[in-house]
Amino acid sequence: MRRAMSRRMFVTSVAVTPLIDGAAARAGATGDWLHTQSPAFSLYGRVSEKTLVQMARDLEDFDGLLRALHGVDTGPIGRPLPIYLTPRQFDLRRVRPGLVNVLGFYSASVGDVFAVMTTEGGEDQGRWVLFHEYTHHFMKQHAPAAYPSWLVEGYAEYFMTARFKPDVVELGVPSSRIAWLRGAVWSPFDEIVSRKAVAGKRSDITAFYAQSWLLTHYMLSDPERLSRLTRYATAVAGGGDPVALLPEAVGAPFADLERILKRYMTALPGRRIPRPPSGALQLTVAPMPASADDLLLENQRLKMGVPPAERPEVLAMIRERAARYPGDRLAELTLARAENDFGERAKAQALLRGRIAADPRDVEAIQMLGWSYMLQARADRAQAPRLLNEARDWFGKGFAIDPDNALLLFDYAISRRGEPGYPNDNAVNVLLRAQQLAPQVAAFRMAAADALMRRDRFDEAAAMVEPVFNDPHAGPERIQAKQRFEQAIARRRPTEAPTEGDNGAPER
Structure with a gap:
């Protein structure tokens, strides 16, 4: 279970200073990572330069395909x-211990939005996994709604096998x-259509993916069925029963x-x-510092959260590895993240101040501080007002450098919780802007x-959480979102218009 006081709880900065330490790279202290x-992807790879570049090109082509097909x-x-x-x-288990027989995963959680993939099954298999996971990311970014679970996965399965030829793209292969x-x-x-989450026995999960793929393929292959599928998805997103509505959409009983x-x-x-x-x-392909070999994936694990029982071992490991790279940005930020969440917070703050002194535009270090x-x-609690003002001062400095940083906006807004009159117009608009930037x-x-x-903007609140409860x-957010949706529907009243001139900028 996530604990707000023990980990970094939000998506990483929109604009992050590159993790390549310039001095280390110039000195030749580079590792295996490139x-x-x-435009749409930041790829880190412990693969060949040729593979990394080809994956980047393939992903950009795939993003262009999804954009073209979805307008x-x-x-x-x-x-x-x-x-x-x-x-x-x-x-992959360095990021998510316990994973078995998984070629990759996409994480859009309170810690970060990213994907980790392996090419162990071959580059074609790795490419399919990337396409599948990016379809999820794309749909959450550009067309968020409470789609039924079978359609969420079937849609990603349908597009993941896209094959790019010189003049055409083959879909549904x-x-x-x-x-x-x-x-x-x-x-x-x-049973397939009623499922709300991808869980259960391996055979059940395999059946869910395979049958969802085929049903989606069938519905997308004919213009009339596609039209009915669109109406079906809209009805389910509005709270309709995905099982009861399917026979009409398919045109046949179960x-x-x-x-x-x-x-x-x-x-x-x-x-x-x-x-x-x-x-x-x-x-341009650039080598990463040697510290990436030891800490790049561990840094992502910290962002996802470390269970309490594992924290002493993880903290000791991070401290030992970071000590190998004095003055290295990645090492110091990873250590600061661990110390801040479940180690010595004063040590974390000293590390972060040192990074900001070295680069006053290091938005990630500013946000973390x-x-x-x-x-x-x-x-x-006795020092809370002073400390919160200090936090907001740092958020404001980060915002001045990167005004479209979802994490800074979110941090600022929640720092106002507990104040009289929370949330004022500005806080509401700041949260709406953060969600707009990172809707996943x-x-x-x-x-x-x-x-x-x-x-009292209940209709807007209900629409805001709809995409979560069928994901x-x-x-745990899935259950919370359903409860929040039901509360909003039960209490909805005429909505209030946003205040003019309030554009979601933090108040200093």
């Missing part, structure tokens, strides 16, 4: 999605799921659905569309919904 940046205008993309590419499944569908006993479709889909599977029509133009990417003072304020983060949605309800990957 980094490259494209998303080109333009400002926002924070590039960090992706960590490793050659071994073992490395056979996936690895078809082998399972031809040889296994299918689960009843009413009793006939397996037979219909097995017949459809024998032909399985694909789709060929003109390939969207690729941008002229000029990618402000957050550290917020945690200190919670532990020392359930904590941002929940905080914005809470603020809206406090201002198959959501954790």
Whole structure:
């Protein structure tokens, strides 16, 4: 269970100072990790330069495909999605211990928004996993809604096998799921459609993904079915029963659905569309400091949260590894994160002040220092007003450098909780802006919904949490979001218009 006082609880800064330590790189103290940046992605890879560059190009092509198909205008993309590419499944467990037989995962949690993938199963398999996870990220960014779980996963499965040819893109091509569908006993479709989360026995999870993929494929392959699917998704997003509404959308009762889909599977029509133009990417690959070998993935683990029982061992490990790299930015920020969350907070603050002295525009260090003072304020009520003012001062400095930093906006807004009159217009708009910048983060949605309800804006609050309560990957927030939705619907009244001229900038 997450604990607010013991970990970094929010998405990483939109604009983060590169983790490459300039002095170390110039001295040749580099490790196995490489980094490259494209418009929509920030890729870190312990893979070859050729593989890293090709993955970046493939991802940009895939982003262009999704934008073209969904009518998303080109333009400002926002924070590039960090992706960590490793050659071994073992490395995934450095971020999420306990993972077994997983080739990658996407995390949009209160700690950070990022993905970790392995190429151990081959580059094609790694590419499919990347495409699957990025589809989730894209839909949450550009079309958030309370889609049924089967459609969330079926949609990602459908697009992940996109094949890029010189002039066309092939969609709906056979996936690895078809082998399972031809040889296994299918689960009843009413069970598949009713599922709210991806959990259970491995055989149940496999059935869920495979049958959801085929059902989605079927619904997307015909214009009339696609139209009915759109109406179905809209109705479910508005609170409708995904099971009761499906027969009308499919045009057949549940009793006939397996037979219909097995017949459809024998032909399985694909789709060929003109390939969207690729941008002229000029990618620069830079070596990362040697500290990345020891700490880059561990830093991501800290952002996801460390259970209390594991913290002493993790803190000792981080301290020992960071000591190998005195003056290194990645090492000092990772150590500061661990010390701040479950070590010596004063040591964390000293490290962060040192990083800011070295680079006054280091937004990540500035944000972490402000957050550290917020945690200190919670532990020392007598000094809380002074410490919270100190925190807001740092958030303001960070905002002056990066005004579209979702994390700074969120931190600032929640620092106002407990004050008389919270939330005022500015706090509401700051939370709404943070959520707009990072809509994948359930904590941002929940905080914005809470603020809206406090201002009697119940319809807006209900719409804010809808995408969370059907998310198959959501954790405890899924239940909380459903409860908040029901509370908002029960209490809704005429909405209030936002105050003119209040654009979501923190008040200093």
